[in-house]
Amino acid sequence: MGAQLRVYKRRIRSVSATKKITKAMEMIAASRVVKAQRKVAASTPYATELTRAVTAVATGSNTKHPLTTEAENPTRAAVLLLTSDRGLAGAFNSNAIKAAEKLTAQLEAEGKEVVNYIVGRRGVAHYNFRERKIAESFTGFTDDPSYADAKKVAAPLIEAIETEMAEGGVDELHIVYTEFVSMMTQTAKEARLLPLSLDEVAAEAAPKGEILPLFDFEPSAEDVLDALLPRYVESRIYNALLQSAASKHAATRRAMKSATDNAGELIETLTRLANQARQAEITQEISEIVGGASALADATAGSDR
Amino acid sequence: MAAELHVALVAADREVWSGQATLVVARTTSGDIGVMPGHQPLLGVLESGPVTIRTSEGGTVVAAVHGGFISFADDKLSLLAEVAELSDEIDVQRAEQELERAKAEDDAEAQRRADVRLRAATAAR
Numbered sequence: 001m002g003a004q005l006r007v008y009k010r011r012i013r014s015v016s017a018t019k020k021i022t023k024a025m026e027m028i029a030a031s032r033v034v035k036a037q038r039k040v041a042a043s044t045p046y047a048t049e050l051t052r053a054v055t056a057v058a059t060g061s062n063t064k065h066p067l068t069t070e071a072e073n074p075t076r077a078a079v080l081l082l083t084s085d086r087g088l089a090g091a092f093n094s095n096a097i098k099a100a101e102k103l104t105a106q107l108e109a110e111g112k113e114v115v116n117y118i119v120g121r122r123g124v125a126h127y128n129f130r131e132r133k134i135a136e137s138f139t140g141f142t143d144d145p146s147y148a149d150a151k152k153v154a155a156p157l158i159e160a161i162e163t164e165m166a167e168g169g170v171d172e173l174h175i176v177y178t179e180f181v182s183m184m185t186q187t188a189k190e191a192r193l194l195p196l197s198l199d200e201v202a203a204e205a206a207p208k209g210e211i212l213p214l215f216d217f218e219p220s221a222e223d224v225l226d227a228l229l230p231r232y233v234e235s236r237i238y239n240a241l242l243q244s245a246a247s248k249h250a251a252t253r254r255a256m257k258s259a260t261d262n263a264g265e266l267i268e269t270l271t272r273l274a275n276q277a278r279q280a281e282i283t284q285e286i287s288e289i290v291g292g293a294s295a296l297a298d299a300t301a302g303s304d305r
Numbered sequence: 306m307a308a309e310l311h312v313a314l315v316a317a318d319r320e321v322w323s324g325q326a327t328l329v330v331a332r333t334t335s336g337d338i339g340v341m342p343g344h345q346p347l348l349g350v351l352e353s354g355p356v357t358i359r360t361s362e363g364g365t366v367v368a369a370v371h372g373g374f375i376s377f378a379d380d381k382l383s384l385l386a387e388v389a390e391l392s393d394e395i396d397v398q399r400a401e402q403e404l405e406r407a408k409a410e411d412d413a414e415a416q417r418r419a420d421v422r423l424r425a426a427t428a429a430r
Contacts, residue, residue, distance in 0.1 A: 045315045046316065049313070050374075050385060053374055053383075056376065147318050151387075218335060218349030223334070223350060224349065231373075235317065
């Protein structure tokens with residue numbers, strides 16, 4: 001076998017091996033998207049009921065709470081960025097990071113100091129490489145987040161909001177995550193989580209002008225709100241984590257699908273080239289034999305007389 | 306037909322139980338509270354404890370609930386809990402082991418959790 005042909009054969013073998021791997025990754029990601037979507041759906045009843053309850057307290061009483069009061073001139077804002085632990089997901093992480101950078105620039109233009117909280121190894125690596133300060137980071141659960149993970153993320157954030165400004169607290173909390181629109185579309189999104197605007201929550205819970213009854217609070221409206229709001233924030237963070245996970249798997253599936261397609265194309269081109277090389281080799285061999293034979297015939301024709 | 310209320314017991318990551326019931330007893334921070342159809346709209350903070358639901362078919366559902374809320378309006382009752390388990394999902398042996406361990410390690414939180422689980426499991430029998 002000719003050297004050229006051998007090189008092509010070797011490359012085809014290696015590309016087919018890669019194709020097998022990307023195909024498997026694509027299939028794994030596809031099944032994980034479904035699982036993640038199911039988790040989003042399973043967490044919806046809790047989120048809806050919680051939103052309803054928050055609305056009930058908000059409309060039923062005039063209670064003030066640190067989580068709902070706007071600071072007069074906010075000077076520090078926390079940004080929670082949700083990325084994934086692993087790459088191989090196309091532009092998933094860079095889109096989320098880009099959205100966070102944009103938000104950071106905007107907040108800084110408004111004269112606010114930005115404190116970074118990051119979920120996912122990718123985001124942490126990005127910020128560490130640029131030697132930016134990270135207040136707190138959380139890793140290891142982005143593929144399949146549980147409610148306990150959301151609680152773990154929310155705890156320091158709620159604490160920071162409740163701390164006084166002078167003692168290093170923050171006035172606002174923004175969250176940057178990737179919204180799962182469909183299998184094909186995932187968009188990086190930013191939202192202000194705190195201070196919570198109760199009117200917005202109310203509009204979300206009862207869009208058709210539904211009138212909520214007057215509730216009897218047990219033990220008191222303040223205590224209920226005190227217990228309710230942190231849970232509400234946790235549930236919102238949990239939802240964002242789940243959506244990010246679903247988006248990440250969908251992005252991985254798409255990236256792996258195009259990798260598989262590209263590998264297939266490459267194999268086809270290489271096969272054509274290998275065929276051509278093989279044919280060229282055969283043609284050369286034939287012409288060598290023919291040439292050799294006729295040279296031999298000429299030589300003998302000259303000698304025997 | 307007797308009046309009924311619709312109960313939904315939801316944990317943070319799933320709906321644990323939902324259906325029609327005639328009476329629900331839960332433990333709020335200010336004491337046990339029983340809710341029957343036609344109760345005044347109510348929103349309360351739950352303590353860790355067993356929740357008893359008397360279903361309209363006459364059966365009883367007991368669940369261990371760890372923190373959360375009870376909200377009732379329009380004959381619809383929602384029990385929101387971060388963690389909730391039905392009594393038949395509770396592994397009594399494991400809960401007992403956990404209780405032992407929590408006692409040994411002096412972990413009040415874990416001890417209370419295990420205790421609630423055991424109480425819910427025994428109440429169902």
